[in-house]
Amino acid sequence: MPDENNNRHRILDGMRKAVHDKLAPKQRDLPKTTKGKAGALLREEMKRSTETDPKKREAAAKKSLAARLGVKVDSVYRYLSGKRKNPPKEIAEKLDKEVRDSAKPGLKKKVVAESRGKSIRIQSRAKFGYGTSATPGVTTTPDARWRNIAETLPASYATPLWDALEHGDDARAQEILQSYLQNEYINEGGKHGNVEVKLEDLDYMDFTIG
Template sequence: MTTENNNRHRILDGMRKAVHDKLTPKQRDLPKTTKGKAGALLRDEMKRSTETDPKKREAAAKKSLAARLGVKVDSVYRYLSGKRKNPPKEIADKLDKEVRDSAKPGLKKKVINEAKGKSVRIQSRAKFGYGNSATGTSTPDSRWRNIAQTLPASYATPLWDALEHGDDARAQEILQAFMQNEYINEGGKHGNVDVELADLDYMDFTIE
């Protein structure tokens, strides 16, 4: 995965986690076992499938799930049957994330709709490169910054729209625009400074 794609996924993944965390403990309840998680994800894949034949639909869903988790189809069969209860940590984490992201779509839609029009708090460790549009110069090396800022609704609302559409590129554009216009340039005080998001260590969101 390229650095740019990694940045994009961390932004939307952080937003998805914030939405999940906004649910009540009962609403956040998810399958606990590997078998239960794999089964929930298989049902999700089958809902997305356009295959009409039941057997072909299930087989295609298992193949899609394997690709989604980054494992072989045989591994998916073992997870579903309960024969493989403890996958490697990387796969276990992937199962957790995918189940969390795909569960309770109606409730999460409600959280997102309620969040629109409001500010959102971000905390991040990010690396930025800087340039000057007036002189055409740029910094030779990007710099890491610890960020703790509140995005006003003018930035937060389109960011939620990007999440709903799964638009990673748009999410990064919005976040980068905020960092350039409001954080670095302080609303226009330093209007010639251009910002490029080079890397993300993490990106956490808190819905206020």
């Protein structure tokens, strides 16, 4: 069975990546090494800690960072000391994502604000079925299959997607995308009658901000 929650995450994760890509020229000062990334995240965790004793605060921060990355505390020590320079790919990607997500929140908000009201380009490989629903309450979705999609979402769809991103609303993001596929991609604004779409799976979802 398709993982619907995973589908939803791919939509908002794709938008977050688009924001990161837009910020890339302004984020050249982000740490590049495993040690540097772990150190930056540790400092962030220490600021959040309510511990007053410095040693306890650092220990608690390392424990929180380990949970955040999904690794053991010993691994965090190795990253911070530089003994482990090349963690597994999944952890390396997590480190990179967490560092970018925590960096320059003001700039990220500015990119999102500037993108509202504008169209956004999507590229995706999605699996969905569709069919004509002539009878009220009857939905047909035959021949669900993978389709490559390269479309430009107009502001009427892009703006609510940014709202969904701001609120972390994965379910709403999927509703908006499915609505676009149904109303514009398949129906072409109503040219082909009452066609209903059922989005079943997503392989990937890339966004490009103009």
